[in-house]
Amino acid sequence: MSNEAVAAPPPAAPPAVSARTLLPLVAPALVVGVGSSLLFLVVSGLAEKLQDVLWTDLPDALGIGRYSSLWMIVLLTATGVLVGLVVWKAPGHAGPDPATLGLGGEEPLPPYVLPGLVVATALMLAGGPSLGPENPIIATNVALAFWLGRKVVPKAPGALWVSLASAATLGALFGTPVAAALVVSEALAGKPMPIRGSLWDNLFAPLLAAAAGALTTTLIASPSFDLGLPHFGQPGWGDLLAAVVVSCTAAALGMAAVHAFPYVHGAFARLRHPMLMLPLGGLVLGLLGALGGHLTLFKGLHEVGELAADPEGWSAGQFAVMTVVKLAALLTAAACGFRGGRIFPAVFIGAAFGLCAHALVPGVNVSVGIAAGVLGMLLAITRQGWVSLFTAAVLVASPSILALMCIASLPAWLLVTGRPQMQLSEDGKPLH
Structure with missing residues (x-):
């Protein structure tokens, strides 16, 4: 036998996925996308209204400076007390220790945990701690999509609802599906594809859910990440x-x-x-x-x-x-x-x-x-x-x-x- 290495056969191309495989995913993706955006907007809207009360109406009524040092110390301590009560007494203690969680969607939470998690998140957003809504909102949407999806379409794999809700919430948060597509692509790297097809076959449903979530947020709230900085021309x-x-x-x-x-x-x-x-x-x-x-x-x-x-x-x-x-x-x-x-x-x-x-x-x-x-x-x-x-x-x-x-x-x-x-x-x- 020759000492030369035998050339390995080229890897087989992924099997083609027909439109018949992807079309049934359209309706679930749209429903999850719109629903995830609406939940995000409701929680954010309620938190903003409560923030106005806590940081504008209440200090004005008390004759205290809105952002005086005393008011910041009192209100943030009170926020800790209120969130602590929720974590202590709410069923499921508002979810696991957030220090042990990533961006969200790893394991769907039981439905009974979600009310406490949503209340704790809204109080946090309104009270002033330096955290954003993304992790708990993704966790809530994933849990709801997983629970409702398994009831409505019991034959669908549970991972489908997790990926749809995660992508949809990211689309809603950023007002564009691009971020969701990038995150899902990164998550799929080195792992078996849920659909035995190309990367785009596997991105089809999450990207559609993200687009639906982003469009819903854009139509209702018109978010923008552009800081309006002066135009940056040719770099040197x-x-x-x-x-x-x-x-x-x-x-x-x-x-x-x-x-x-x-x-x-x-x-x-x-x-x-x-x-x-x-x-x-x-x-x-x-x-x-x-x-x-x-x-x-x-x-x-x-x-x-x-x-x-x-x-x-x-x-x-x-x-x-x-x-x-x-x-x-x-x-x-x-x-x-x-x-x-x-x-x-x-x-x-x-x-x-x-x-x-x-x-x-x-x-x-x-x-x-x-x-x-x-x-x-x-x-x-x-x-x-x-x-x-x-x-x-x-x-x-x-x-x-x-x-x-x-x-x-x-x-x-x-x-x-x-x-x-x-x-x-x-x-x-x-x-x-």
């Missing part, structure tokens, strides 16, 4: 250097918080009761808010718009304080038991860091600084490469930025890959 070598340096430095800063996460979580866990953990967490968040100002409260998306509207309105020191305070607030809120996600506050942290870089070095373009800061911070906090790249690019809405961010993401990814994540196992150890 200085822009490339700035993008790489800012993204890598932001990623390193985010990794500092990731490494601290199990220790902060362990400190709160020693209290062993939500009525101690959450009120204390709320008090710490109130003190941080008093230090960093009202822009460091809440999920941070509206506040990012305020920063971007006046990049010269704060000094480098003030941007640095907001960056560190918001990062500490995210770390505290995620560790003490508040139900919420980390993407939106990480966007604020990255944007404030990028604006700090611009204030220190005026040659750093504002758009480049914000996009690179958000990219590096999201890579560290979420470990979601596509979501990080997409979010950084969509904030600036300039085609030239995308090429810079693609290049800047590579060295930043080397700093975070294979290292601990901001997610813990049941025994409190960080996942890798």
